Amino acid sequence: MAQRATKRQVNRLPPEQRIADIMRSAREVFTEKGYSESLISDIAERAGVVEGTIYRFFENKRDLLQRVAEAWYIEMMEASEPGFGAVQGEWNRIHYVVYSHLDAMQRDPGLARLVFHELRPDPHYRSTRLFELNRAYTRRIPEIVREGVARGVFRADVSSSLVRDMVYGAIEHRTWAYLRNEGEFDLETTAREITDVVYGGMLLPRAPAEAPRDEILARLDLLTQRVDAVARQLGS
Template sequence: MSTSSSSAASAEPKKLSARRQRRAAEILDVAQACFLEKGFDGTAVSEIAQRAGIAEGLVFSYYATKRDLLHAVLASMYGPLIRDLEEGCQRMRGLRATLRFIIWRHLRVFLETPRMARLILHEVRSGPEYFSSGLHDLHVRYTQPLLDTLNEAIRNGELAADLPLEMVRSSVYGTIEHLMWPVLYSRRTIDLETTADQLTELLLSGLSAVGCLAHKAGNEPTTGASIDLRLQRIEAMLEQLPAANAGE
C-alpha cells in the first residue's frame, strides 16, 4: 500500500458497528464546526470532545491525531464537491461551456464555503504532510475534469496536441486562488457570473491568440521556444483578471 493510501486510510474509521459509525459521524460534525470556526491550531481536541459530549480519549480511538481528524473532515467536504463537478461536466457540451462551468463551480467554493477554502489553503496544502495525506489525491481528482476537457478538445482538433496541460491547469486554478484571496481575507466581493465569463474568455482568447487553437487543416509542429512563448502570453492575460475586477 502506498504512503498516501495508508495515511488516507488512517483518517477514516474502519468497519465500525452502526453505533460507532454514528459516533464517528458526530465527532466529524463537531470537529468540522470547530475547525471552520477557529481553524486547526485554534481548535483543541478537548473542545471537540466536550462539544460532542464524550471523553477526549474516545476521539483518539477513532482518529490517531488531530491532523488525521482534520483530513477526515475535509475529505467528507471534498466528496460532494467532486461529485457535483463531475456530474455537471457530464451535462456540458463543448469546450467553452465545460470550461466555464469548471471555473464557475470553483469560484463558488470560495464564495459559498470561504472557511473551508481558508482551511485547505492555509492549514493543509501549506504543510509538508499534504502530499501524503490522501487529500492531495482528492485535489487531483477535483481538478481532473479540466484535464479531461482539454484532452477532449485536443482529440476533437480544437486545441493543439502539444498543449502543456499541467501548466494550463496550474494557470487556471492558480489564477482563481490569487483572484479570490481578497475575498477570503477582506470585504471585497466579485460578481460570480461576470468573473466566470471573464476568466473563460481570457483563457480561450489567450490560447487562440498564441496559435494553440488548431484548425481542421492541421498545424505544423511547434518548438519548445514557441510553447514557452505561448505560456508567457497566457499567464500575462490571466494576470489581468484581478485588475479588471478591482472596481467591483
C-alpha cells in the first residue's frame, strides 16, 4: 500500500506578529538604503516572507513607509511621556522636550531623513495620520508656553505656536549636517543652547531690583557731603 505523503507544516504567525515583522524589516531596509533604493523584495527577504504577503497588509511601498514613520512617532511619544510629568519649571520642561527630540534624531537619523525628505514634502501630508501624530508629539511646547504665561513667567504676547515652530525648526537646522552624514552635534550643548535662547526670549521683563539699604544710605551720605561742600563754597 502506497504511503500517504505528509504535508509540510507551515508556521503561521498571527497577523499582528507578521505585520510587526514586516515593519521591523522595512524600517531596517529603508534606513539602510533610503526610500528610492529600497525594494519590496528586499523587505520580504529580510522578513522571511514572499512579496505577496506584504501586499496583504500594505497597499504599496509608500504605505509601508508611512506606517513605519507613524510607529516611530508613537515610540517617541511613549518614551518621553513618563518622564515629562515629573519635570518642574519652564526651563527644565522645555529642555526635556528639546533633549528628547534631539536624542531620538541622534539615535535614528535614517528615519528622521525619511520623514523630512520623503513624507513631509508630500502635498497630501497635512491630511495624513503622520501629520496628526506630529501635532500630538509637538504639543508640549505650546502647553509649556501657555502655562508659563498663566504663571506670570512669560510675556502675554508670546505666540505658543510660533515658539513651537522655532523650537523644532532650530532642532532641524542644528542637526541638518548630521542627518546628511556631514558632521556631528553635541547633544547636551545643543539642547542647552536652544533652550536658553527660547526661554530667555519669552521671559517677562522684571522691574529693577531695589538697591540694598546700605547702598542707599551711602549714596545719601555722599550727596549730603557734596551739598555741604557747595554750601561752604558759597558762604566763603
